[in-house]
Amino acid sequence: MKRKNTIVLTAILALSTLLAACGANTTDKGGTDTSTGGTNPPTEKTKLSIWHNFSGDDLRAKAVRAQIDKFKAAHPEVELDAQAIPPDGYRQRLKTVAAANEMPDIFYTDSGTSIEEFYSGGLIQPITSLLDKNPDWKNNFTPGAFEPLSFDNQVYATPLSGSATSLFYYNQSLFDQANIKVPTTWDELMAAVKTFKDKKITPIALGNKAAWLAQSSIMSSLGDRVTGTEWFLKATKQDGAKFTDPEFVQALTYFKGLAEAGAFQEGFNSLDNTQMEQYFIQGKAAMMIDGSWALTNMAATGTKEQLEQVGIGVIPSIPGGKGDPNSISGGPGGGLALSKKVTGKQLDAALDLIYTVSGPEGMNALAHSNTLLNYNIELDTTKVTPLFLKAFDLYKTVKLTPVYDAYLTSAGTDAINNGLQELLMGGKAEATAKKLQDAEVKARTK
Incomplete structure (x- = not known):
């Protein structure tokens, strides 16, 4: 027994001597290295970056940013670099980093x-x-919600909104004052344009500074009214249809006719999307053709009285058109994609962030920010505007047709965007059609 105690004591003394000799391994409670006076580095955080274009003051943008902030607060172990980039320059920035393989x-x-x-x-x-x-969560999305975000039976993002790009907004008070009815045909629309023009009221608000709005919100739906959906899909595949075909040139001619009739306010190519919506909600224009994103923008800035006088419908029908007149361009919106380079702990954190923004809680926040969704949710009607409810009801009753830039190549999208700006300034429909056709052929035959 005595020998055993001696052996234990000898071991303890030897261990004490070893620890004293290796004092570099000991620290005080504050993390200070007692042998060198230095400080141990803190546990390294997992670095994660996210880019998005929800940069504005509209309710949807605030809802998305709030979910990102919730993730940040709940994950102190993650060093999050969140960049909110204005929509007008967002796609170009993504193209630039994609070309350099430096995606967020x-x-x-x-x-x-x-x-x-x-x-x-x-x-x-x-x-x-x-x-x-x-x-x-997965099963609560509406049928087809993942289709434009999936490849080879794998889902690469979930939609953060239901995209309706061509809602026809009108100021009922201005129509009542002018003693005319809201147009449902193209002839009625052109007559309304003339009446408001004569009364020194802008007929249709337009903000095409970034060049995408005329294409996404007006031409996508107007073009479908003339050509029909089947023709457009064939043209995008260059399979039995071309963008230089007479029906597409005719659609461009209808678009140009609006500009020639003075439908838009002066400087429409220097106003952005948000400025256009403010111009309309303030009663300076009788009509506006815009997406469902305008609902959340106007809800954030418009007064109760301003919002109450706004009605929502579809773009007027075209005589002899091949497309469904009870339709709007739209479909599942975009979502958060994940870089292929993300692995390990970073991947776990990234998936958690995507779920925080796009999961059930995020979907609920988005719905109550006056955002249309491809997701089933019980809506509290007291938390959204009556204008949103009008759009919500309309969205369920119309056919959805393709948004041009969701089907065209990047080069084709640039060609039609720039071509429409030129067309608004007096360019020729045939020239715009040829530019689009040439860009699509070149992009798809690389």
Whole structure:
């Protein structure tokens, strides 16, 4: 027994001597190295970056940023670099970093061609595992919601909104004062344009500074009215239809006719989307053709009286048109995509962030920010505007037709965007059609 105690004591003394000799390994409670006076480095954080274009003061943008902030507060172990980039320059910035293969870890991308190009370039990875892990969330999306965001049976993003790009907004008070009815045909629209023009009231508000709005909100729907959806899809595939065909030139001619009739306010190519919506909600224009995003923008800035006088419908029908007159361009919106480079702890954190923004809580916040969704949710009507409810009801009753930039290549989208700006300034419909046709052929035959 005595020998055993001696052996234990000898071991303890030897250990004490060893620890004293290796004093570099001991620290005080404050983390100070007692042998060198230095400080141990803190546990290294997981770095994560996210880019998105929800940069404005509208309710939807605030809802998305609030969910990102919630993730940040709940994950102190993550060093989050969140960049909110204005929409007008967002797609170009993504193209620039994509060309250099320097994508952010998570980024918002539009559905259709935009996300397809990131997929084809090998820049993103699927989030199917996140959906499978949360079946209640996955199964609550409406049928077809994942279609324009999926490739080879894998989902690469979930839609943060239901895209309706061509809602026809009108100021009922101004129509009542002019003693004319809201137009449902093209002839009635052109007559209304003349009446308001004569009364020194802007007929249709337009903000096409970034060049995408005329294409996405007006031409996508107007073109479908003339050509029909089947023709457009064939033209995008260059399979039995071309953008130089007479029906598309005719659609461009209808668009140009609006500018020639003085339908838009002066300086429409120098006003951005948000400025256009403010111009309309303030009663300076009788009509506006814009997307569902205007609902959340106007809800954030318009007064109760201003919002109450706004009605919502569809673009007037075209005589002899091949398209469905009870339709709007739209479909599932874009979502958060995940860079292929993200792995390990960074991947776990990234999936958590995507779920925080796009999961059930995020969907609920978006719905009550006056945002249309491809997601089933119980809406508290006291928390949204009556204007949103009008759009919500309309969205359920119309046919959705393609948004041009969701199907055209990037080069084709640039060609039609720039071509429409030129057309508004007096360019020729045939020249715009040829530019689009040439850009699509070149992009698709590389």
